[in-house]
Amino acid sequence: MASEGASGAAIEARQVMFRYGRLRVLDDLSLQVPGGTSFGLLGPNGSGKTTLIRLLVGRLKPHSGSVVVLGEPPSPRLCQQIGYMPQLSALYLELSVQENVSFFARMYGMASGGERREAAQEALNLVGLWERRGDPVLRLSGGMRQRVSLACALVHRPRLLLLDEPTVGLDPELRAAFWGHFNAELARGVTLVISSHTMDDAAHCQRLAFLRDGRIIAEGSPEALRAATGRANATLEDALLHFVRAGGAR
Amino acid sequence: MSPDRALAISERLVRQVLRDHRTLALMLAAPSVVMALVGFSFADQPAILDYAAPALLTVFGFFFTFVLTGVSFLRERAQGTLDRLLATPVGRGDILVGYLLGFLLFAAVQASVILALTLVVLGVSHQGALWEIFAFLMVVVVMGVNLGIFISVFARNEFQVVQFIPLVFAPQVFLSGILLPVEQMPGFLQAVANVLPLKYAVEGMREIMLQGKGLSGVTSELAVLAGFAVVLLALASVTVRRS
Numbered sequence: 001m002a003s004e005g006a007s008g009a010a011i012e013a014r015q016v017m018f019r020y021g022r023l024r025v026l027d028d029l030s031l032q033v034p035g036g037t038s039f040g041l042l043g044p045n046g047s048g049k050t051t052l053i054r055l056l057v058g059r060l061k062p063h064s065g066s067v068v069v070l071g072e073p074p075s076p077r078l079c080q081q082i083g084y085m086p087q088l089s090a091l092y093l094e095l096s097v098q099e100n101v102s103f104f105a106r107m108y109g110m111a112s113g114g115e116r117r118e119a120a121q122e123a124l125n126l127v128g129l130w131e132r133r134g135d136p137v138l139r140l141s142g143g144m145r146q147r148v149s150l151a152c153a154l155v156h157r158p159r160l161l162l163l164d165e166p167t168v169g170l171d172p173e174l175r176a177a178f179w180g181h182f183n184a185e186l187a188r189g190v191t192l193v194i195s196s197h198t199m200d201d202a203a204h205c206q207r208l209a210f211l212r213d214g215r216i217i218a219e220g221s222p223e224a225l226r227a228a229t230g231r232a233n234a235t236l237e238d239a240l241l242h243f244v245r246a247g248g249a250r
Numbered sequence: 251m252s253p254d255r256a257l258a259i260s261e262r263l264v265r266q267v268l269r270d271h272r273t274l275a276l277m278l279a280a281p282s283v284v285m286a287l288v289g290f291s292f293a294d295q296p297a298i299l300d301y302a303a304p305a306l307l308t309v310f311g312f313f314f315t316f317v318l319t320g321v322s323f324l325r326e327r328a329q330g331t332l333d334r335l336l337a338t339p340v341g342r343g344d345i346l347v348g349y350l351l352g353f354l355l356f357a358a359v360q361a362s363v364i365l366a367l368t369l370v371v372l373g374v375s376h377q378g379a380l381w382e383i384f385a386f387l388m389v390v391v392v393m394g395v396n397l398g399i400f401i402s403v404f405a406r407n408e409f410q411v412v413q414f415i416p417l418v419f420a421p422q423v424f425l426s427g428i429l430l431p432v433e434q435m436p437g438f439l440q441a442v443a444n445v446l447p448l449k450y451a452v453e454g455m456r457e458i459m460l461q462g463k464g465l466s467g468v469t470s471e472l473a474v475l476a477g478f479a480v481v482l483l484a485l486a487s488v489t490v491r492r493s
Contacts, residue, residue, distance in 0.1 A: 057337045076339045084337040090330035092262065094269040099262075106258040107338040136269070152334075 010035040010160055010191040011056060016065035018051055018214075025051045026214040029065070033193055033207070038186055040202050041195040042240065043211030049195035050087060052211075053164045056193070057084045070160060080108060083158035087165050089145040091137045091152070097124065098133035101151050108156035123151040126181055143174045150181065161185060163194045167201055179204050199236045210240055218243040251343040259340075259348025263322070264355060277318065277356060281310045281364050289372035296373070303374040304455040305428040310364060311387050312394045312448060313419060315357045319349065319398025320411045327402065332490075342490050346483060350395050357391040358384075377462030385465060386458055389475050390451045396482035403489040422448035447478040 011033035018026040026048045033039045041049045054060045055067055058074030067074060070081055091100050101120040110116045124130040127147040132140070137148060150166060161182075167175045182192055182204070194201060202208055208225060210218040218225055218239070225239040234242075267274055288306055292299040326332040335345065361384060368374050376383060401418065405411045425432070425439060426448035432440055443449045454471030457463040465472065 059333060059337055076341065079337055079339045082337070084334065086330050086334055086337075088330035090334040092266060092331060093329075094266045095262065099265070103258060103262055104334075104338065107255060107335065107340050109252075109339060111254045 008035055009033060010037075010070055011039075011193065012066075012068045013052075013055075014066045016052075016055065016062045016067060018048075018055060018060060018062050024214055026055070026062070029214065029216055031209060031216060031219075033191060035191050036186070036189050037207060038182065038192040038194065038205045040205030040208045041193065041211055042197065042199075042202050042208055042236075043195075044197055047211040048214040049197075049211055050164055051214075053084075053162050053193070053195055057082055057162050080156070081159045083153035083156070083161045083163075085149055085153040085161070085163040085166050087168070089142075089149040091145060091148055093138040094136060096134050096136055097129055097140070097148050097151075100137060100148055101155050104152040105155045110156070119155050119157075120151075123155040126154060126184070127151045128177070143170050146170060146174075146178075150178070154181075154185070158190065160191045161193065163192070165195055165197070167196065167198065172200075175200065199240075202236045208236075210243055212244060251341055251347070255340050255344040256347040256351065259345060260351035260355075263349065263352030267352075267356060277314070277360060278363050281314050281360060282367050285310060285364055285367055286371070289368065289374070296375075299372065300375055300460070301456075302428070303368055303372070304459040305426070305452045307364060307368060307383075307387065308390055308451045308455045309419075309423060309426075309428065309448065311357070311361055311390050312451065313415075314360060315353060315391045315394030316398045316401070316418070317411070317415070318356070319353050319395045320402045320405070320414070321398075321408050322353075323349065323399050323402040324405055324408065324411055328407065342487050345490060346396075346399065346487055349399060350392065353395045354388070354391065357395070358388065361387045361391065374459075376459040378458035378464065382458055382465050383455070386454055386468065386472070389472060389479070390455075393447055393451075393475060393479045393482060396479055396486050399486040400482055400489060422446045425449065426452045428452060447475060450474040450478075 009032045011031065013029060013031040016026050016029045017024065029048070029052070041052060043049055051060065055062055056069055056074065058076070058079065069078060072078055092103070095103070098120050101123055102116045105116040105119045110119060121130060124133055127150055129144065129147055129151065132144070137145060140148065146166065146169070153161060153163065167178050170178065182194070186192055194205065196202065203222060205222065207221055208219065209216045218228070222236055226234045226236060229239050229242040231238065285306060288302070289299060292302065365384060369376060397418070401414050402411065405414060421442070425435070425443040426446055427443070432443045432449060435443065450471045454468040454475070457468050457471070
């Protein structure tokens with residue numbers, strides 16, 4: 001089983017460069033995510049958050065630099081320990097809620113029907129959708145689809161969660177519920193990496209990295225980032241603007 | 251390669267199509283209507299219909315499977331489910347075999363319906379055994395599935411998949427001997443026809459249906475078709491991880 005690297009980091013990215021054609025989406029990006037913590041990737045659309053998450057899950061390979069996740073380079077084998085929630089809900093609309101979750105459980109190697117049912121029930125209970133398990137996803141609201149998508153990422157009890165804008169489009173009540181689920185995962189030692197462009201998500205994270213144009217312009221705890229502005233009542237939004245205007249001092 | 255994962259993917263595909271009643275109905279009705287139209291238009295000329303039927307069966311089997319697989323795989327890419335699937339420990343082989351098994355089932359049903367219509371309703375005569383006609387058609391269909399997966403990587407939406415139809419099919423339909431025997435074409439066109447899989451598919455099916463040859467009598471055509479299927483599968487396998 002893969003474990004955290006020698007530094008105790010669940011994720012280590014070193015001088016990563018990735019480009020689509022001539023466009024550099026990530027440029028000289030280095031990052032360390034300590035195991036068992038919640039880490040927020042904050043930045044505007046197009047700042048490279050999704051690309052970074054896709055690199056971490058092994059869907060993309062860096063053009064230069066290195067990525068180590070749970071002590072080894074991303075690979076299909078390592079995916080067994082990663083729960084990935086893409087930006088799109090990415091579900092099979094004709095299938096029911098439970099069928100979707102069970103299908104992904106089977107992809108994660110749960111061959112026995114009983115084991116899958118148990119895992120699906122646990123994941124769907126966690127997101128509060130067990131009662132709706134027979135409904136086709138097609139008939140669910142956007143928020144419910146996000147919950148099913150999260151259940152698909154949790155069903156195999158991963159050690160690392162990579163969630164790409166999981167709370168986008170959710171109402172405040174549902175967002176709070178999602179953070180309840182995330183905190184429950186953190187409590188059992190899971191490492192959480194979440195991309196977002198809302199400061200509400202940022203406030204829940206233990207550590208944050210501000211991304212802009214494929215570079216990390218600031219990194220630290222929310223308190224440290226706020227304090228760096230030099231203003232007593234600074235918000236995280238103020239902190240982000242401060243670092244953007246400062247040109248990315250780290 | 252994990253047989254359980256491949257099986258799970260094919261089961262999921264079958265469930266999806268079975269719940270999409272309109273697609274299911276069109277899958278069976280469209281080729282039947284086209285075949286019936288062609289058949290009834292030659293009702294007074296059974297000899298021509300007997301000659302044309304093997305080619306039409308082959309082309310329709312190939313065409314409808316290609317479109318169905320291409321659009322379905324493209325949808326998997328567009329909805330993000332392929333991306334999510336590839337972020338699990340699943341292998342490319344699992345996905346391809348899963349798709350192949352799932353669509354083979356529908357292709358088998360589709361082929362049975364078209365065959366029944368052609369042989370029973372339209373009264374087309376055949377010399378070869380029914381099971382050998384069916385088995386040969388299945389080989390053609392496997393090629394259609396692999397080509398559909400391969401082509402889907404070059405299209406960003408369903409509209410673009412449709413644009414590939416004339417590009418992929420028109421040369422094959424004109425040059426595979428359906429309208430004019432290949433031997434009567436100019437030399438350079440014969441050279442092109444020789445690298446098109448549908449030419450071998452049509453020839454093989456004609457030999458079975460019109461000359462009563464068994465599968466053992468069309469081994470060279472089967473070998474060429476299997477070769478095309480393997481090459482297309484290899485190409486599909488290379489492109490399946492592209493996003």
